[in-house]
Amino acid sequence: MTAPRDTKANLDYRADVIRFGYRSKENASAIWYMCKEDPEFFFDTFAFTYDPRRSPSRQPFILYDYQRDALQQMRGAIGIHDFKILKSRDMGASWLLLTIFLWRWLFASIAESYLLVSRNESYVDGGSKSLFWKLDYVLDCLPSYMLPSFQRNKLRLTNRETGSSIDGESTTGQVARGDRRTAILLDEFAAFDLQDGFSCLSSTRDATMCRVFMSTPNGTGNAFHAVSENKDISGIRMHWSQHPIKAKGLYVKNDKQRSPWYDREVKRCVSSVEVAQELDIDFSASQSLFFDPEKLSELSSKNVRPPYRIGRMDFQDGEGVFVDDPKGQLHLWIHPDAAGDLPRDRDYAMGVDIATGTGASNSVLSIGDKKTGEKVGEFAVPTLRPDQLGTYAVAIAKWFRGINNRGAFMIWEAAGPGRIFGDMVVSELGYREVYLRESEGRLSKKQSELLGWYPTRDTKITLFGNYRNALYGGRFINRSAEAMKEHREIIYASGGGIEHSRSHGTDPSGAKMNHGDRVTADALLSLVMMGSRHHKPPPEPKQLQESIGFRRERAEELARKAREW
16 A cells, blocks of 8 residues: 655545544554554554644655665664664654654564663653654554553653563763663764763663664764764765755756755855755864865865885884885885885975874874975874884984985974983984974073974964965875875864864774874974974084093994994
8 A cells, every 4th residue: 555645645545544443443453564564654654743844733754765765774774783874954864763663662573672862861851852752742643543552751661562662861971881772872973972972882882783873963073973984884874965855956066966945055054064064964064174175175186196105114233124015004105216215315304293002093104305395105003102103213214315315304293202202213212303492592491301393272273274374385295195084174173273173082992093193294294394494402512532431432333333344
């Protein structure tokens, strides 16, 4: 039996079916079994939604084609595996998912258990915005012969006949921990507090085989974005262009889908961020971006290249030797010669962003050629301690010898693990082609306290602003696809500074995340490539002849020459 799609004809059809069911128990039973076997029949014949913008506000839930496709995908996934729903606003996704949960609650032969989770209890069970309010609304519209004996309590709906239940919780770091559920809905997941979002990923993992992550985008600094990028989690995309009314008059402008409805909605939005979040399902643009995404796309199309060589640094007699390795962490956009040497008529520089080495984010070396303005090398690794990274950085910097046989000039962020890195590079390994900050008139400040670039809110804004100007102006040419991707995740912070959108928290579930490390390394590289004065440590004082120190140095030099001979 196919229900009419026209609203008036559908309402007449519904009235006929409902009256038919009331005529006898046999009729009611037949209709009940038809609903059990075919959820589309249940929707088109009995389900209603509420929309106060329309008159009447009670509207029959007549499925659009995109909703029928989504319904079948949901039906095949519930209780079996995780899935995500990425949606534009006002696509009926919440009503659709909740009604399919209710359909299972009504007709499942065995007890099933569902959990609805949102960031606030009032959004779970409260006013007309809440999830349970929608369940109640659909239930209230059903004829009595479709209803089992049930009990409705705060945050709970129980089918007394089968034992199936739907419960609700607001988000906490321990939601569903130790629980067992057929499926768990994490509603408007992008709006969850950062730490709560990742904690929910951890706490719900063992509670169910089926977590439903549903939301519009809210930038990239949240667990929903991490889920959206996980290709192992199947997805349902509900974009406004699939809606037959909103897509009427659909056209394309600047490679972007638009329609008269879309154009009207854009005018009503207060910012491009709102357009990206509510309409476009655009994660990167649904936040205050530091780098213009269209400009990044233009630069990527023009400049990004696959690496010419991929390899690793091996150590032989204390020196780094490049070895080709398709799984290596060193990517090159420059060609070594047959002997493995790089062009010596260049002036190379290196920007370094240093992580702790725990695997949560990358340490990155970004190498550039000042003569051409190109980024010619990138080394990214998540598991090296700062002191170990220092050894690799010096080996790679020495390999990038240029004019006058000087190694690459090195600059790094001095805060946090940068102090350990700097001590290894300068004090332990004796590398001198390094950036040294001005002492700001304090003659007593130790040399070790001046190594590297030190970040503050203002210095970071200046650093990234100058880098952006160099990038946009073509003075810095970035070849790395991964780096250009990370540029899209640098945002303006609420306090007026800038930050990577995922820099406030880690993922307790164990998922590894980058934190804009390549961008910081690139910005530091740009600082010294664009002509920043080379602040070098003062030379070590010479030892007086016949002193103990002089004789020790002389003996070490003779021993070194003997080894070379």
